[in-house]
Amino acid sequence: MAIPYYHVDAFTGELFAGNPAGVCILSAFLADSVMRKIAAENRHSETAFVVPRADGDFDLRWFTPVVEDDLCGHATLASAYVLALRKHDVWPVRFHTCSGILTVARGEDSRDGFEMDFPARPPQACETPADLLPALGLKAAPVMKSRDYLVVVDRAEQVRSLSPDFAALAKVDVGIGGTIVTGPGEGDVDYVCRLFAPSVGINEDPATGSIHCTLAPYWAGRLGKNTLRAQQLSARGGHMQCTIDGDRVKIAGRARLYLHGTLEL
Numbered sequence: 247m248a249i250p251y252y253h254v255d256a257f258t259g260e261l262f263a264g265n266p267a268g269v270c271i272l273s274a275f276l277a278d279s280v281m282r283k284i285a286a287e288n289r290h291s292e293t294a295f296v297v298p299r300a301d302g303d304f305d306l307r308w309f310t311p312v313v314e315d316d317l318c319g320h321a322t323l324a325s326a327y328v329l330a331l332r333k334h335d336v337w338p339v340r341f342h343t344c345s346g347i348l349t350v351a352r353g354e355d356s357r358d359g360f361e362m363d364f365p366a367r368p369p370q371a372c373e374t375p376a377d378l379l380p381a382l383g384l385k386a387a388p389v390m391k392s393r394d395y396l397v398v399v400d401r402a403e404q405v406r407s408l409s410p411d412f413a414a415l416a417k418v419d420v421g422i423g424g425t426i427v428t429g430p431g432e433g434d435v436d437y438v439c440r441l442f443a444p445s446v447g448i449n450e451d452p453a454t455g456s457i458h459c460t461l462a463p464y465w466a467g468r469l470g471k472n473t474l475r476a477q478q479l480s481a482r483g484g485h486m487q488c489t490i491d492g493d494r495v496k497i498a499g500r501a502r503l504y505l506h507g508t509l510e511l
Contacts, residue, residue: 252331253290253505254324257453257484259358261502264484265453267324268293270509271332275307278314284509285309291448294321296328299342304329306341306348312447316393316422317345319362319455319497320484326350326360327501338363353498361498362455366490367392368463381414382427382442392460394423394441402438405429406479416444424448426457428464436474437465453484455497462488462495 250271258264268288272295275281285293289311297305306325308318326339330352338351345365353359369390378395379387390396399405405427415425424443431437439461441451458476465474472491478484489496 247511249509249511251505251507251509252324252328252503254327254501255504256320256323256327256501257455257478257486257499258482258502259500261504263482264499264501265320265451265482266290266504267321269321269324269328270295271328272297275305276511280511281307281309282312282314286311286447291451292318292321294318294325296325296341302336303340303342303347306343308343310443310447313422315446317343317364317456317459319364319458320451320453320499322348322350322362323360323455323499323501326362327358327503330360331503331506353500358500358502359498360501361496363491364456364459364495364497366463366493366495367459369396369460375418377414378418378425381411381418382425383409383411390464392423393421394443394457394460395420395425396460396464397425397427398464399427399429402429402432402479405438405440408440410442412442412444412449415442418445420445422446424451426461428461431475431477434475435477436469436471437461438477438479440479450480452480452482453478453486453499455486455499458486458488458497459495462490462497466490 308315372391
């Protein structure tokens with residue numbers, strides 16, 4: 247079986263930055279065990295599997311090297327970018343996923359820019375796991391939760407300088423999610439963030455879309471604005487623009503193709 251495969255750097259306009267995602271174009275989903283093995287072999291944070299539907303939409307699933315994810319932004323962005331490369335001509339594209347229908351529109355000012363429409367996941371008050379902050383190297387900070395834990399610090403430099411104990415962090419029960427650390431941005435950036443998810447095979451995600459379903463509502467409420475610019479302070483870095491639209495978050499970013507080939511199964 248020959249499977250068209252794409253390696254796309256998402257949330258960046260430059261190669262070797264943003265978050266690498268694998269995108270597999272299929273006629274039908276493979277067995278879960280096979281898709282999990284492909285994701286593990288690719289060693290990206292996420293690999294997307296895209297299947298065309300009879301109605302013109304697409305089914306979409308995401309796998310980390312360890313588990314099937316319930317929502318992934320950068321691999322959705324990468325999937326839309328791949329469909330654009332393959333001359334898909336109906337936009338916005340509609341992906342049917344376990345988190346509902348996700349639409350992605352083409353950007354007006356750039357052939358590699360896209361805007362995703364995702365569900366908002368505002369953070370709620372929660373009990374802080376005893377080992378969470380020590381694993382991050384923090385003594386005290388407010389903690390909330392949606393799918394992921396959200397830890398808020400005072401300055402961007404605190405986010406940038408974090409050096410978590412990944413072995414300890416992997417033992418914290420976060421379910422299918424991870425731990426977001428965020429703080430105020432600098433210059434024209436409204437907020438900064440990093441995401442750690444070692445329990446699902448991702449020590450640090452370079453540039454993440456789904457966390458802005460939580461971050462954008464939090465910072466919109468705190469800053470009193472509906473459109474926000476975000477920066478992910480990983481080694482590769484990532485840039486997003488987020489807009490609150492009722493109970494949805496529109497997440498805009500760019501992508502670049504690194505590799506196009508064929509998986510031989």
